[in-house]
Amino acid sequence: MNYLQLKIFRLKHWEYWPMWAIYYPIFPIWAFFAIKARSFFFFNAVNPNIKNGGMAMESKKEIYDIIPSQYIPKTLLVKKNSLLKNILQEALAAGINFPMIAKPDIGLKALGVEKLENSNDLLSYMIKSSKDFLIQELIEYPNEIGLFYVRFPDENKGTITGIVSKEFLAVKGNGQDSILQLIQQNPRSYFQLASLKQKYGQALGQILKAGENFILVPYGSHTRGAKFLDVSHQINNELLETINNICVQIPGFYFGRLDIRYDSFEELSAGKNFSIIEINGAGSEPTHIYDPKHSLFFAWKEISRHWKLLYQISRINHSKGHKYLSFKDGRKMLRANSKLEAQLKLI
Numbered sequence: 151m152n153y154l155q156l157k158i159f160r161l162k163h164w165e166y167w168p169m170w171a172i173y174y175p176i177f178p179i180w181a182f183f184a185i186k187a188r189s190f191f192f193f194n195a196v197n198p199n200i201k202n203g204g205m206a207m208e209s210k211k212e213i214y215d216i217i218p219s220q221y222i223p224k225t226l227l228v229k230k231n232s233l234l235k236n237i238l239q240e241a242l243a244a245g246i247n248f249p250m251i252a253k254p255d256i257g258l259k260a261l262g263v264e265k266l267e268n269s270n271d272l273l274s275y276m277i278k279s280s281k282d283f284l285i286q287e288l289i290e291y292p293n294e295i296g297l298f299y300v301r302f303p304d305e306n307k308g309t310i311t312g313i314v315s316k317e318f319l320a321v322k323g324n325g326q327d328s329i330l331q332l333i334q335q336n337p338r339s340y341f342q343l344a345s346l347k348q349k350y351g352q353a354l355g356q357i358l359k360a361g362e363n364f365i366l367v368p369y370g371s372h373t374r375g376a377k378f379l380d381v382s383h384q385i386n387n388e389l390l391e392t393i394n395n396i397c398v399q400i401p402g403f404y405f406g407r408l409d410i411r412y413d414s415f416e417e418l419s420a421g422k423n424f425s426i427i428e429i430n431g432a433g434s435e436p437t438h439i440y441d442p443k444h445s446l447f448f449a450w451k452e453i454s455r456h457w458k459l460l461y462q463i464s465r466i467n468h469s470k471g472h473k474y475l476s477f478k479d480g481r482k483m484l485r486a487n488s489k490l491e492a493q494l495k496l497i
Contacts, residue, residue: 164446183461191480193432195467199402204431206487223286255282260371261494289425291411294370314438316370317377323358330354342375380441389419407434
């Protein structure tokens, strides 16, 4: 594909549009709820035990700390300017071995998430990172979903409002073309070419065997090339009971998306062989909207539906004494988030 073809493809497929192009047309809906709440930043109250309700600039480690440990990867907070030898000792004591995952403690869009194979990779990550970050055990379950959970305060049972299955960005060999050529044949991977060149370098010249599958990005992030498929039809009572039993154990958590690695959907539903690799709060998108089969109008409808739930839960928690974020602090949060995103793109 050439540059013009990519531009046309992006224009025809809204999932690749910039965020402002998706969200600005429905901003009046947010404004309506903000007027009813008498606060533009009403979302702060939706998850009282998470900073900013989980909209932005929240610490991932603080969220992991309120989730029962049996459901999450072993995780260690690394302070900036820590010594490598001390980190290795603490990781060993925590049961975290190579390969491991590194990610910013305060991050977004899977930016800065890397798989570290050895101590040299860890040292390199430390040099690139100017802020605190996390290291985690690598969860090797083959499948990943994003599951959106909502529960009203004072209710014992919530609901699952959508599930997205994530196909990691990959290429399949044909015995003739190099990895680079295979990347250039698919718009989804071609859009990631700059970062893939930085990651793999000359290795992109390798020719894969016919039928050989090569995962380019082993993370279920849409911004890093993963394909999202709406599998909400797989919601069942057993799965809801499993997820609900977990979420009611998380203090002050009522609204957000659980990113889960698992072995099989049947085992996940039964509460077996899975790990919650991350929980996102008020800033969560109902990411099943990014299934290529869905129209932009479907996306707007789902976003609006979740904004209404966000508003309703926030109002209830506000009535119980949980404050909304002030306009001044809200603007400060948004500016800090924009600055952070720019910094993370350099890692």
